[in-house]
Amino acid sequence: MIQTRSYEFMVKYTPQREWIEKRGIFMWLAMFSIELGAGAFVVSSIVGNTLGMLIGWLLCALLGGGFHLYYLGKPFRFWRMVFSSGWQSSWISRGLIFVSLFLGLGLIHIALAQWASSPTALMIVADIFAVLTVIYVGFVMASVNGIALWNTPLLPVLYLILGIWGGLGITLVVLNIAGGTGNPSLVEEWSRIFLIAFAFIVLVYLLTIRYQGSAGKASVQTIVAGKIAPFFWAGVVLLGTVVPAGVALATWLGDWSIPTAFLIVLIVFELLGDLALRYSILKAGLYAPLLPSIK
Amino acid sequence: MRYGMVIDLKKCVGCYACVIKCKQEHFLPPGMTWAKLLMSETGVYPKITKQVYPVLCNHCDDPVCVKVCPTRATQQREDGIVWVDEKKCVGCRYCLVACPYQVRSFHNNTKEYFPKQGSTPFEELGKQLYPLENGVVVKCTFCRERIDEGLRKGLKPGVDVDATPACVNICPAKARTFGDLDDPDSEVSQLVREKRAAQLHPEYGTEPCVYYVIA
Numbered sequence: 001m002i003q004t005r006s007y008e009f010m011v012k013y014t015p016q017r018e019w020i021e022k023r024g025i026f027m028w029l030a031m032f033s034i035e036l037g038a039g040a041f042v043v044s045s046i047v048g049n050t051l052g053m054l055i056g057w058l059l060c061a062l063l064g065g066g067f068h069l070y071y072l073g074k075p076f077r078f079w080r081m082v083f084s085s086g087w088q089s090s091w092i093s094r095g096l097i098f099v100s101l102f103l104g105l106g107l108i109h110i111a112l113a114q115w116a117s118s119p120t121a122l123m124i125v126a127d128i129f130a131v132l133t134v135i136y137v138g139f140v141m142a143s144v145n146g147i148a149l150w151n152t153p154l155l156p157v158l159y160l161i162l163g164i165w166g167g168l169g170i171t172l173v174v175l176n177i178a179g180g181t182g183n184p185s186l187v188e189e190w191s192r193i194f195l196i197a198f199a200f201i202v203l204v205y206l207l208t209i210r211y212q213g214s215a216g217k218a219s220v221q222t223i224v225a226g227k228i229a230p231f232f233w234a235g236v237v238l239l240g241t242v243v244p245a246g247v248a249l250a251t252w253l254g255d256w257s258i259p260t261a262f263l264i265v266l267i268v269f270e271l272l273g274d275l276a277l278r279y280s281i282l283k284a285g286l287y288a289p290l291l292p293s294i295k
Numbered sequence: 296m297r298y299g300m301v302i303d304l305k306k307c308v309g310c311y312a313c314v315i316k317c318k319q320e321h322f323l324p325p326g327m328t329w330a331k332l333l334m335s336e337t338g339v340y341p342k343i344t345k346q347v348y349p350v351l352c353n354h355c356d357d358p359v360c361v362k363v364c365p366t367r368a369t370q371q372r373e374d375g376i377v378w379v380d381e382k383k384c385v386g387c388r389y390c391l392v393a394c395p396y397q398v399r400s401f402h403n404n405t406k407e408y409f410p411k412q413g414s415t416p417f418e419e420l421g422k423q424l425y426p427l428e429n430g431v432v433v434k435c436t437f438c439r440e441r442i443d444e445g446l447r448k449g450l451k452p453g454v455d456v457d458a459t460p461a462c463v464n465i466c467p468a469k470a471r472t473f474g475d476l477d478d479p480d481s482e483v484s485q486l487v488r489e490k491r492a493a494q495l496h497p498e499y500g501t502e503p504c505v506y507y508v509i510a
Contacts (some may be wrong), residue, residue, distance in 0.1 A: 011334075016392050018401070021361060077385045
């Protein structure tokens with residue numbers, strides 16, 4: 001029997017810590033808020049709900065932007081990420097450009113939609129940058145080739161589904177509480193479709209990574225049976241998928257509508273599932289050990 | 296011109312002199328080391344093999360940290376040395392996450408070596424000679440100050456002590472060799488060629504410039 005005893009880090013699978021531990025928690029919250037806000041803006045602009053757009057914009061600008069700035073070691077230098085030539089190769093720089101354009105154009109669109117009439121072309125351009133805002137974090141992480149769990153083109157797709165699904169939830173809450181333009185039944189229908197897409201992409205993502213080398217296998221093992229397993233099974237699977245799917249199935253079979261209070265609880269569950277999945281992905285990002293790499 | 300290092304693992308005795316010398320050379324704060332020594336044991340008693348691997352920034356030929364930096368704070372010189380311009384770094388730590396070798400550090404340390412007893416003369420000197428800014432990423436520089444100063448004096452890095460990284464000079468077993476990897480006649484190039492020196496994780500395509508002689 002061969003055993004390896006480690007006396008220092010980097011001789012076994014080591015998790016990335018910078019973006020999830022200590023102050024790194026704010027990166028996790030920033031990613032969630034930015035994508036949720038941009039997703040809510042996209043959905044609300046399509047259904048024509050100005051309040052939903054404003055809430056999405058505020059989530060993205062205040063919460064997302066605030067958490068990001070708080071995480072930075074030198075927050076007052078953030079402008080360098082836009083005005084240097086970093087955008088040529090860095091996804092963080094590109095992302096900040098997308099977010100800035102989305103926030104600028106989105107605010108103009110909200111103002112025009114509220115007090116005058118906003119041109120459709122402006123809405124489309126704002127929505128394009130909002131969608132880019134939703135997916136850029138996926139590209140930021142997918143370009144890290146040292147972490148097998150992240151280094152996959154499936155990640156931007158997963159984050160796109162998460163962002164839009166969350167946006168559908170926020171819009172549904174706004175429509176049910178404050179009313180305004182938009183058909184809640186249609187949004188609910190789309191939310192169910194995205195629930196299925198969410199469950200499918202999570203399954204495909206984990207299965208793909210599971211067979212993508214030993215580091216990927218170790219990451220998936222950490223998510224489904226390791227320290228993060230409670231977050232994954234209780235948050236992603238139970239709250240984020242099984243409960244909403246069960247209720248959706250019951251309403252479909254029983255032909256009854258969900259009371260508003262219960263619907264809000266369900267959407268909170270979905271958002272908790274979203275948060276739990278993002279946490280799992282950040283926490284289970286493992287680097288391959290350095291030493292066995294030399295043969 | 297592409298500076299690189301060869302570490303002969305058969306010669307390394309695991310004395311930590313490189314780790315300590317690097318820390319002293321750059322006045323690094325408590326808890327931070329740019330040069331690291333990894334140790335592991337394989338096998339079961341009585342057949343045990345102890346492995347000692349000194350690691351540092353690989354100053355990769357195709358560095359991922361340079362690509363991901365959103366402010367272009369991480370740069371690569373023409374001689375291959377990868378360094379961080381502390382005045383440009385925003386402290387997002389993307390480079391730290393993206394480096395597959397985990398050899399970068401985030402400097403956010405205001406601790407003293409002896410808490411509540413004030414800074415030692417060593418720490419005070421460090422603040423003058425090698426001030427590290429808080430809230431930015433820092434890393435091994437291949438002692439570029441020594442190299443630049445040595446070149447100004449007409450010395451040759453890897454040959455003359457005053458133009459060679461401190462960890463190479465201090466190694467009592469002479470396990471480390473430094474020089475120009477683009478010069479086929481340099482000692483490092485010969486070692487890489489003749490001893491079939493290997494890189495860490497070559498599959499990532501970063502072309503590390505630190506090589507290891509294993510057998």
